[in-house]
Amino acid sequence: KPRHQVLTNPPDLWMEQAKRLVKTAHTQLLDNPQALAWLERRGLPLEAVKTYQFGLSPQDQWFDKEAWALNADDKKLWIPAGILIPTLEPNGTVKRLKMRRDKNDDLPKYIAISGSMNGLSIIGSLHHETMIVVESELDAYAAHHATHDFACSVAVGSNIKNPDNVVVSPGCKISL
Secondary structure, three states: OOOOEOOOOOOHHHHHHHHHHHHHHHHHHHOOHHHHHHHHHOOOOHHHHHHHOOEEEOOOEEEOHHHHOOOOOOOOEEEOOEEEEEEEOOOOOEEEEEEEOOOOOOOOOEEEOOOOOOOOEEEOOOOOOOEEEEOOHHHHHHHHHHHHHHOEEEEOOOOOOOOEOOOOOOOOOOOO
């Protein structure tokens, strides 16, 4: 049986700040036809953008870590320019933020924002008997949008992640 990571929620202040960022970035995305067209080509039409509350950060942003309840070292919290991909609970609570960067440099295309909950990105209910496993979050959201209530989607993000306590919980109908 694989080892699994036990997930913990981000601090309450982090989740409040993340919710504000999602709202602002979502508005910016809805005002950007070029970014919306790019997402549509990826299988994420406007309906999906609104449902999943994707956003846009048109430029890099830096915040004081203390304002997000993160350890205050001498570095700032970096929100890179790109498509903001939030992981939301059904009640609207933001648990994870990832950015899909557009730059061609040595950094990864997908950046997990500091303070986000670790683990696999699960889109939809684990009560489905079918799970679609993909690498990227945008692919997982596109698969979920296409299948609606037929399956849940999981983005592993890399080939070195192990299942977490959510996907090995008794409520999950899929055996690993």
